[in-house]
Amino acid sequence: MLFIVGIVIVFGSVLGGYLPHGSFSVLIQPAEFLIILGSAIGAFIIANPPHILKAVGKHFPRVLKGTPHNKASYLELLTLLYAIFKMTKAKGMLALEAHIENPEESALFQNFPTFMKDHHAVVFLCDYLRMMTMGTENPFELEALMDEEIETHHNEAHAVAAAVNAMAEGVPAFGIVAAVLGVILTMGSISEPPEVLGGLIAAALVGTFFGILMAYGVFNPIGKALENYSEGDTKYYQCMKAGLLAHLQGYAPAVSIEFARKTLFSHERPSFAELEEAVDNAPNV
Numbered sequence: 001m002l003f004i005v006g007i008v009i010v011f012g013s014v015l016g017g018y019l020p021h022g023s024f025s026v027l028i029q030p031a032e033f034l035i036i037l038g039s040a041i042g043a044f045i046i047a048n049p050p051h052i053l054k055a056v057g058k059h060f061p062r063v064l065k066g067t068p069h070n071k072a073s074y075l076e077l078l079t080l081l082y083a084i085f086k087m088t089k090a091k092g093m094l095a096l097e098a099h100i101e102n103p104e105e106s107a108l109f110q111n112f113p114t115f116m117k118d119h120h121a122v123v124f125l126c127d128y129l130r131m132m133t134m135g136t137e138n139p140f141e142l143e144a145l146m147d148e149e150i151e152t153h154h155n156e157a158h159a160v161a162a163a164v165n166a167m168a169e170g171v172p173a174f175g176i177v178a179a180v181l182g183v184i185l186t187m188g189s190i191s192e193p194p195e196v197l198g199g200l201i202a203a204a205l206v207g208t209f210f211g212i213l214m215a216y217g218v219f220n221p222i223g224k225a226l227e228n229y230s231e232g233d234t235k236y237y238q239c240m241k242a243g244l245l246a247h248l249q250g251y252a253p254a255v256s257i258e259f260a261r262k263t264l265f266s267h268e269r270p271s272f273a274e275l276e277e278a279v280d281n282a283p284n285v
Helices: 002-018 030-047 050-065 071-091 093-101 119-133 139-187 194-248 253-261 272-280
Strands: none
Touching (some): 002 050, 050 139, 050 194, 071 194, 071 253, 071 272, 093 119, 119 139, 139 194
16 A cells, blocks of 8 residues: 555656646657666566566565564464464473364464465474474574575565566666667757757657656665565564574473564564463463
8 A cells, every 4th residue: 555655656746746847748658668668677587587577476466565464463473372382381292283284274273364374484383393393302403494494585585676676777777778769769850840859859858757767766666665575574484483492492481472572673563461461362272
């Protein structure tokens, strides 16, 4: 939603400042748009492997979503971790086997629908719980493995943002290409009357204008939004990591989730009282 608001403000400000003094029809230059956007897309395809190209389409809805997680989703995650840790303290790690092997049908996981919508997070949590049920007891080795997986997940998402940012950097140059072609066309018509030459020069300058506007008003903000989404998503996994490691070191469930809560950004972190109230109402399985 904020993305749409931002785009409206960018184009509304630019066009709002121009239209009282100029004609909108002058800005409509389909040939210039084709040169700039077509060249940018072609260069984007050349520069990136197929999996990045596919990922861009997959990740674009993230721009519209804004942030991957909020206080409510973190509160749900922390409550889930508490329920898991409480179960293992009471019944042992082996009590988790039925839940982590088929989380979609687990009576435990079904109580946390927001978490279950994030397939990668479900796999991440279940994989490490499975390793713990299999006898993994060294928290330092497990932390190193978690860090490696989280970094890989982060880099995969960051590669998409970097690809979009690289395209944004190239769009102004393609705007110059369009403008130069417009100047060439103008020079080829130098014998035409001034009003014709004026239209040709205006069309050429629209290329530079459009390239800069699209780069800094659209593509670069999209790349930055994807970066921010990636950072927020990474924090979700770091929260799970902190809780799992604290539990592995023998802390009580309430203490383990406090370790996890402390990793969160202040604007997304539930208070101690909010978390305490949530875990008091946590389901018993």
